[in-house]
Amino acid sequence: ERKAAHQAEVNKVKQAEKERKEAVEWSIGAKDSAKKESQKLKREAQLAKKNEAARLLEQEETELSKYKPVLKLTNKSGEEKKAIKRTQVQEQASAERRVIPEFSASNIDDAIDLMTVVTSSSTAVGSAPGQAGGIERHPEKRFKAALAAYEEREMPRVKEEHP
Template sequence: MAKKAAGENSKKASGNARKAEQANKKRQEAEAQAEAEEASEWDKGSKKGNKKVEDAAFKKEEAARKKAERDALLAAEEAALPTKPLSSKQRGAAKVAAKRTGKIDDFLDFNKDTPELSASGLDAALEALALTTKDAGISNKDIDRHPERRVKAAYNAYEEKRLPEVRKENPGLRLQQIKHLIFKEFQKSPENPMNQDTNIHYNASNNEVHQKKQEVKSTREKKFT
């Protein structure tokens, strides 16, 4: 009788081991499927053609932004250079230019209502300098009626930049876990088009656009006053 019980216990243990192995296999398959679904979530509703268009638009906007930064930096450097007194010929040319352009004083005083700003650091100085330009550097093109169209391309660029950094910071995480962290970062990042202060609803009127520009200007000025 004792031998029979031992045999039954052995069979039972073997059966339990098989069940545990099958359960573990199902769990791994479920995790793999969940990761695959999460990875494909970004691809829903998008086509390769749309991605190319979005990437191209993002690159074009990024190039324009960098050019604006270079122009602003150059203007700041020129403004810091000591000025030389104008010769009589130069003063005459300036008067001619003033007559041709109309009320030159109005042009020069467009920022007379801008409060005195102070900033430290190159990026902050460039941002403050932009606020002293006409319309505080905020054009109608900066007012975004459809920021959602740029999210996909912006996220791809953000993920590409952050992936090696986050992987280095978290060497024990799997790729999908790292991407999940990056996605959560992007939700609050200023590089997310949905977080821009220049966003407005798609059917905004001209008056609403003007009000938005004034709100953005006021908000940005508070950072440097």
């Protein structure tokens, strides 16, 4: 009798395990609505969050509409305002004009020479980096000034040679 009761209990456990495995196999092949449900829950959560944000924004706008903007009272004339603006623009422009040393070389020999000049000038005491021997970094940008300096320097000699 005890043996039969134990066997019946073991059979129940095996049957339950077998049914559970079979349910898992059947659920794999069947369309599962859990994904749709999770997407629906996400969508609802997003809508709730959006509605809450809109409500808070509207509440904030109503609170802000209660206050009137404070008008600044100034005794400055139009010319003074223009002068202040002009000085601000000049200060900003001068702040933007920072000299950044740049170098360029068209071939390997020039690059090596440039590197030796730059490194020797940066190690020299009391010299600013990149100011080695008056190297013109971008002469194409200052062509007119360079031409004027050249003419001023060379014209007396040319006039002397060719009267």
